[in-house]
Amino acid sequence: MASSLTKDSSGIPGSEKTFFGHPRGLATLFMTEMWERFSFYGMRALLPLYLVSGGTAAAGGSQGGGLAMTAATATAIYSIYLAMVYLLAMPGGWFGDRVWGPRRTVAISASVIMLGHLTLALPGQGAFFAGLALVALGSGLLKANISTMVGHLYDGPDDPRRDGGFTVFYMGINLGAFAAPLVIGTVGQQVGWHLGFALAAVGMGLGLVQFLYGTRHLNPRSGLVPEPLTREERNRVLRRTVLVVLAAAVFYGVVVVAGLYTMNWALVPITVAGLLIPVAVLVRIKRDRELSDGEQSRMTGYIWFFAAAAVFWMIYDQGGSTLAIFAADKTDTSVFGWSFPASWFQSVNPVLIMALAPLLAWIWLYLARRAKEPSTVVKFAAGLALVGLSFFLFILPLSAAGGGKVGPLWLVGIYLLQTVGELCLSPVGLSVTTKMAPAKYASQMLGVWFLAVTAGDCVTGLLSLAGVDLNTTGVVALEAAVAALAGIGVYAYRGKVRTLMGRVH
Template sequence: MAQATAEKTFFGHPRPLFTLFLTEMWERFSYYGMRALLVLYMTKYLFIEAQNGRHIWGFETIQSMIVSMFGPMSTQALSSQVYGLYTGLVYFTPFIGGMIADRYWGQRRAVYVGGILMAIGHFLMAVESLFFPALMFLILGNGFFKPNISTQVGGLYPQGDKRRDGAYTLFYMGINLGAIFSPLVCGTLGQKVGWHWGFGAAGVGMIIGLLTYHFGGKNLPEVMNKKSIQEIEAKAHQPLTKSEWTRTWALTFLCLVTIFFWGVYEQQGNTLQLWADQSTDWNFFGFNIPSTWYQSFNPLVIVFFAPVLDRVWAWQSRRNQEPSTAMKMAIGCFLGTAALLIMYLAAKAVGGGQGSVLWLLGSTFMLTIGELYISPIGLSLVTKVAPAKIVSMMMGVWFLATFFGNYVAGWIGSYYEKMPKNEFFLFLAVLALVPGILFVLSHKGLNKSLGKDI
């Protein structure tokens, strides 16, 4: 990885960080704008049309495959399964995209390819019959884009630079600035004007992100993209040392333990969005707010509280009381459990009617703080401890865990209509508790394997 180019800084960080910050902000605008609409689009319109005879390329094949595995299901259950497969595969392909970047293309070329594929996918979403090909373009594009934009953040800092965790927290804020505005723009257009307007707006966001990356490219360090293929292959084929293997296996274990947390977390775009649409009163002073606006609350909390947690951790570090990475992740999982217990109480109180939005916002607040204890910390950890020759691939492993978690989210979501809502949310609370316990039990071994300063 490149060493830091710290002679020109902005708020104490290398200026190229803000090119990556803005690029990811627009890419996340496009992703979360599309995600805000996805389940509602399938349950309220597209799959109903398909079942009524409208031609949707690949629908019958996908439906037959899912039904053969899980049996007949409602439109909501089918939509949840497709949502889980899509959001899961979005986080599976970064494993492959990271390997290709490490061995052949370099990180910057991979970002360009991924961004172009995703832009095509977003615009194809505006064509109903091409819904599934559009999802495939988005899945493939994200595989190249996601791990390589994230890895470049770590490439701005030399090993041991204490600013790295803070850089990933700032980067994570960029992700969530885009996610704040996308449901407001894409969600409103999709629900109030037309589905295709919302998906088209997401495509425009992706184009802006690519242009930002291109014109800010002169400020970025040369990561690996100008090395010859022969040099990259030679480095990639060198065997890992015993110490590197130990770090790799420990990092892989830590990534995989997060699967259950992501299975709970991703309900925000799935069953919690359905709760927001069906069981929450959104009438404010006579104005009926689109339910997709709910998905702006999670990133809003992140933008406000990520700097607060960064300060808290810095204060703890000065007092030698900062939790290790594994213990931070345990705290995040326990907060996720608390979040779903709030929804358990909400379901008991609301029953079959509509309740206050405060239930949903309180739960999402707890889940979001839990996320801050897991996601940016994990991204930073990968670039700290992964062997340099496989750092993009290991970033893909981090996202691979999210793939399994997202698929779990879709599978669990298919029971939303089958179970009493309070039992459904209680099951999710238990699911978030399991990885927290595993992190507590394994944190000493992980600290020894990954290094005392993680």
């Protein structure tokens, strides 16, 4: 890969400015995604801490001004929020394909995200939930479309620069995720929560300016609508949308007038929908009679991967809720007499990814050259085993904390196991999704993969809404056992799953 910014992809100096040997538009998308992730992960690092601030679950000595919720309610809201981000990635891709085109969808979604962070910067519970909904909506709209535009920069799937381009783009994600808790987390925890949320809005604003300024470097295809809606389709979508909104308004209007409304009237239906929609999507694809026998077999095999991924994300995403609250309340946030905000723990995962991803990629390549690389099924089993092991490890500091605090290296060790598990499962999951997708649903299957995150987070949300305390040794041990048993099950049935996968490995 060329390191000069003034060499084009053909290697002829000076003919066209490039970004480390890649199309110059990659710099625009890299910076846009970096700032979007900066705003997203910064707000996410503050979210559970802000929710419990001032309440019984708050860490001793933390500032007030939060919403004084219990740890269970904070975990439920956090989990449902993440679930909605990934659930909305599917309609986000649909808007890019059918309504606005990827470029306009990203510009609109970035504006919505910035507005959401600005709304979060306002005091009051109403502003908080409105802002959270806007950030979830904008993030869902942006997620699929900005990746699509990265693909547009290259000459088809066989362009030798394509994989390297996505690797560079992925580094932008992790740079933003690493820096966000250090900057936004520090300001939010030590100066003011709402100032931290406002700083997230500034980050997204910088990303939006960068995107609008650099759009001239993007492929013209990114500005087109690949499959515009017909007039009949548009009218049908509008009618259905209006009917759903009216039905919801009438229903919740009756609930409010009757004096029955509580937060659970909103949270429970959203969580249940987040579980039912992934199941409905998989069933619809599986029952499609137009699929060939081979495609039907691969979809049956894919359901194993989907279920395994849902279990994985159920535990992994608690790194920002259950573990974050434990970090603030029960973990010593000082090293050699120097103290740091608890939100800084959220930078551990992205820095470990940047350090370990190249190493693991080299290991897979080394083993592949010797015909010893683990199969996709074995990598999935390893990912589940590692995330289960991380929660078995969590039992030790959880038991030892009692009324005191444990050392920060316990959490670093837990995040290390989860990160290695993520690197075993997540990239492989994206790859196997594209390989096993039926031709008819090729463009939709990445959205289906994201629904596994939705399903896993909704399970966590339902447990929290049911009053289950996720910070107890019994519950943590049960979750760890479920992940470990799922890993063992996937490994034990690896032969059957490989048969269902056909030629895909």
